[in-house]
Amino acid sequence: MSLEEVSRLPWVEKYRPKSLDEIIDQEEVVASLRNILKTKAVPHMLFAGPPGVGKTATAHAFARDLFGDRYIDDGHFLEINASDERGIQTIREKVKMFARQIPMGGYGFKILFLDESDQLTDDAQHAFRRVMEQFSTTCRFILAANYSNRIIEPIQSRCAVFRFRPLVKADVMKFLKRIADGEGREVDDQALEVIYDFSEGDMRKAINILQASASISNKIDEKVVYRV
Numbered sequence: 001m002s003l004e005e006v007s008r009l010p011w012v013e014k015y016r017p018k019s020l021d022e023i024i025d026q027e028e029v030v031a032s033l034r035n036i037l038k039t040k041a042v043p044h045m046l047f048a049g050p051p052g053v054g055k056t057a058t059a060h061a062f063a064r065d066l067f068g069d070r071y072i073d074d075g076h077f078l079e080i081n082a083s084d085e086r087g088i089q090t091i092r093e094k095v096k097m098f099a100r101q102i103p104m105g106g107y108g109f110k111i112l113f114l115d116e117s118d119q120l121t122d123d124a125q126h127a128f129r130r131v132m133e134q135f136s137t138t139c140r141f142i143l144a145a146n147y148s149n150r151i152i153e154p155i156q157s158r159c160a161v162f163r164f165r166p167l168v169k170a171d172v173m174k175f176l177k178r179i180a181d182g183e184g185r186e187v188d189d190q191a192l193e194v195i196y197d198f199s200e201g202d203m204r205k206a207i208n209i210l211q212a213s214a215s216i217s218n219k220i221d222e223k224v225v226y227r228v
């Protein structure tokens, strides 16, 4: 990507964490995932929690830390978004195509990430559970969901469940300040507090409000935020 293209990216993309080291809060989750990285014994996992708190980002960061920068290009990791493809048939085909190829680089398994997995119907979940069983020697599954209770029990019981929480105020404010600095914008603490209150600990929302505020004015105070 050229520098110009990077500068046009939405900030949520531009400042997306690349490694577990960059995941903010979620200490318990990150600590467990680090242990898993050490042993390389990767279980099936279910990431549960509200929107914008790092579930998708953590799945990618984990895979990059495990397989390296080329984790996608080298075929170690595939993301499927269940809200785009609710039909289990296409999911099954994709999973099969992916899992059928022998894992490369001596890892012994690949990772399939099913994002927004609570969007699948119960029937599709039962079918997916059979896919999990069928391919679990060569494929580990990471599922992300807003509500773990919308995931059928037989899938839950096959997964290590990781609970993601809303981010805390001080950490969100610090990160927003860093982004503002990186973008050459001035933002005061009151504005950051208001942004946090609107976001309710959802980092995606917080970053988007900051970027929208920045499009109104280079100097971001409380009044600017209220105009978003």
Ligand SMILES: Nc1ncnc2c1ncn2[C@@H]1O[C@H](COP(=O)(O)OP(=O)(O)O)[C@@H](O)[C@H]1O
Pocket: 011, 012, 013, 015, 016, 017, 022, 023, 024, 025, 026, 050, 051, 052, 053, 054, 055, 056, 057, 058, 144, 167, 203, 204, 207
């Ligand atoms: N815990 C976090 N640490 C760092 N950045 C985060 C975190 N949570 C969310 N973000 C930011 O918000 C964006 C959306 O996060 P994402 O992982 O897609 O949320 P979720 O999948 O939980 O809805 C990410 O690109 C990242 O910039």
Ligand SMILES: [Mg+2]
Pocket: 055, 056, 057, 115, 116, 144
């Ligand atoms: Mg997500």
